Amino acid sequence: MFQPTALTRHDRRTERLAGTLFLLATVLLIVPVGIVLGILVWRGGPALSVDFLLTEPTNGMTAGGIFPALVGTIWLVTVALVASVPIGVAAALYLSEYAGDNWLTRLINLAIINLAGVPSIVHALFGVGAFVLFFELGTGILAASLTLAVMSLPVVIVSTREALQAVPRAFREACWSLGATRWQTIRRVVLPNSVSGILTGVILEVSRTAGETAPIMFTGAAFFLPFLPQSVFDQTMALSLHVYVIATQVPGVPDALPYAVALVLIGLVLLMNALSIAFRAYVRRRKKW
Amino acid sequence: MVAAGPSAPPAAGPAAPKLEARGLTIRYGPRTVLDGIDLEVRQHEIFGIIGPAGSGKTSFLRAINRMDEMTPSMRVEGQLLLDGRDVKQWRNVYALRSRIGVVFPLPVGLPLSVYDNVALAPRLAGVKKKQDLDAIVERCLQRAALWEEVKDRLSSLGSLLSGGQQQRLTIARALSQDPELLLLDEFSIAVDPVTTMRIEDVLKELRRELTIVLVTNLVQQARRLADRTAFFLGGECVEVGVTEELFAGGARDPRTAAYVEGKFG
Numbered sequence: 001m002f003q004p005t006a007l008t009r010h011d012r013r014t015e016r017l018a019g020t021l022f023l024l025a026t027v028l029l030i031v032p033v034g035i036v037l038g039i040l041v042w043r044g045g046p047a048l049s050v051d052f053l054l055t056e057p058t059n060g061m062t063a064g065g066i067f068p069a070l071v072g073t074i075w076l077v078t079v080a081l082v083a084s085v086p087i088g089v090a091a092a093l094y095l096s097e098y099a100g101d102n103w104l105t106r107l108i109n110l111a112i113i114n115l116a117g118v119p120s121i122v123h124a125l126f127g128v129g130a131f132v133l134f135f136e137l138g139t140g141i142l143a144a145s146l147t148l149a150v151m152s153l154p155v156v157i158v159s160t161r162e163a164l165q166a167v168p169r170a171f172r173e174a175c176w177s178l179g180a181t182r183w184q185t186i187r188r189v190v191l192p193n194s195v196s197g198i199l200t201g202v203i204l205e206v207s208r209t210a211g212e213t214a215p216i217m218f219t220g221a222a223f224f225l226p227f228l229p230q231s232v233f234d235q236t237m238a239l240s241l242h243v244y245v246i247a248t249q250v251p252g253v254p255d256a257l258p259y260a261v262a263l264v265l266i267g268l269v270l271l272m273n274a275l276s277i278a279f280r281a282y283v284r285r286r287k288k289w
Numbered sequence: 290m291v292a293a294g295p296s297a298p299p300a301a302g303p304a305a306p307k308l309e310a311r312g313l314t315i316r317y318g319p320r321t322v323l324d325g326i327d328l329e330v331r332q333h334e335i336f337g338i339i340g341p342a343g344s345g346k347t348s349f350l351r352a353i354n355r356m357d358e359m360t361p362s363m364r365v366e367g368q369l370l371l372d373g374r375d376v377k378q379w380r381n382v383y384a385l386r387s388r389i390g391v392v393f394p395l396p397v398g399l400p401l402s403v404y405d406n407v408a409l410a411p412r413l414a415g416v417k418k419k420q421d422l423d424a425i426v427e428r429c430l431q432r433a434a435l436w437e438e439v440k441d442r443l444s445s446l447g448s449l450l451s452g453g454q455q456q457r458l459t460i461a462r463a464l465s466q467d468p469e470l471l472l473l474d475e476f477s478i479a480v481d482p483v484t485t486m487r488i489e490d491v492l493k494e495l496r497r498e499l500t501i502v503l504v505t506n507l508v509q510q511a512r513r514l515a516d517r518t519a520f521f522l523g524g525e526c527v528e529v530g531v532t533e534e535l536f537a538g539g540a541r542d543p544r545t546a547a548y549v550e551g552k553f554g
Binding site: 100101170171172173174175176177178179180181184188189192193 | 354356359361383384385386387389390391393395397399400401409410413414459462463466
């Protein structure tokens with residue numbers, strides 16, 4: 001009864017073509033990731049060992065391990081998180097739950113998006129000016145982490161705000177009509193139902209912060225410092241800077257070494273992500289509506 | 290607040306209206322949805338509001354518990370007196386809202402357990418003791434005709450109940466505030482007919498303890514439940530009358546008569 005017309009044949013061809021194109025784009029995305037990981041494992045894997053993770057670099061960083069850099073990166077990321085997550089979540093709560101929709105909030109939103117686009121080297125210079133010099137924190141973990149925190153605040157704010165706004169407005173109205181204040185509504189209804197989305201932003205931030213090099217190289221990361229930091233005011237080595245240093249600045253480094261350090265850095269990020277994703281899955285299991 | 294019964298209206302006899310609108314106008318930006326209406330809701334009556342979509346019924350309810358303050362661009366003018374006192378003059382809007390129970394068109398089971406849904410308002414009001422909360426939860430669920438169905442799964446998520454159960458859960462939640470005024474906004478939209486009848490029976494019982502404003506799209510529901518009924522049309526309150534009379538052909542305005550007979554809307 002319905003013969004295929006030229007038109008429906010055309011539609012089906014277009015459909016197949018579109019599907020193929022989108023698949024191709026996805027493959028294009030995954031292939032580089034696979035290649036990078038593959039090369040890192042292939043070239044750096046053999047150099048990995050427990051000793052490598054837990055000893056200091058020796059012989060002018062051409063041998064030994066990366067323990068101080070590993071610990072330093074964990075310090076930097078942790079302090080940056082402690083500084084940026086509470087401030088970012090609080091700012092997002094204000095923008096999403098309290099602020100009215102007026103020109104000022106629109107301006108603030110625009111500023112936040114623009115801040116996310118500022119190059120990291122500019123953040124580095126800001127960090128030197130603000131934290132190292134003006135607040136006289138000196139170069140150390142605190143100044144470096146605060147610089148990283150400023151850099152990652154926009155990511156936290158934007159993703160948190162989106163997570164908050166994904167909670168249906170009907171939930172808020174139901175809670176308000178029970179006589180709850182805005183804060184009571186946030187604490188009992190909005191936050192418990194947006195935690196998983198907020199965590200997604202935090203995961204993104206961890207990955208970015210751990211890998212950043214420019215913002216920390218002037219503010220607190222050291223070229224070579226074979227001791228562990230004793231306080232947040234000490235300088236520290238960091239994995240990201242260490243990759244850069246041994247790959248370009250130090251002669252006579254064995255080929256495998258930079259690959260191994262990069263592999264550890266990626267492994268660390270993946271591990272943190274895996275932990276957050278597991279936690280998020282746990283939270284999400286309890287959320288249903 | 291929760292333990293207190295219906296409080297006596299200040300300096301007014303039983304004849305004084307529970308709720309009174311005087312020249313109530315509601316606008317969203319430049320759009321007027323309710324244009325200077327006057328009406329009275331008496332103590333312990335079920336006051337029905339009928340009218341086609343967009344006639345301002347829901348906006349009227351939202352103005353009563355000052356939801357306009359949470360809604361960008363919504364503006365309320367004129368007076369809305371609860372027990373003779375303008376709701377805008379309540380300094381503590383949260384105390385005002387906790388005296389007014391609201392049931393929404395689509396059941397909003399908060400993503401909390403059944404127990405926590407009903408215990409939320411008492412907890413906000415400061416009730417902490419487990420046994421007090423238990424008592425309130427059981428009483429409210431029983432009054433909402435839901436207790437028998439959920440008493441064995443109080444800790445499961447409220448949002449996983451069926452639509453009809455969720456709507457009774459929201460009624461139980463509204464009752465947990467021990468409100469003097471219960472606002473129902475087309476509560477039966479997402480509820481099957483049998484459950485609707487059960488809820489209607491609950492409402493008839495509740496009339497003895499509180500005052501109910503019932504917005505409904507179902508003309509026959511107003512006929513079954515409401516003592517008096519108002520007809521809203523295009524932002525105007527066309528007519529308020531005793532329900533029996535309106536439906537017995539006693540409508541003064543031909544538009545009301547046409548609407549209750551199902552000729553439009």
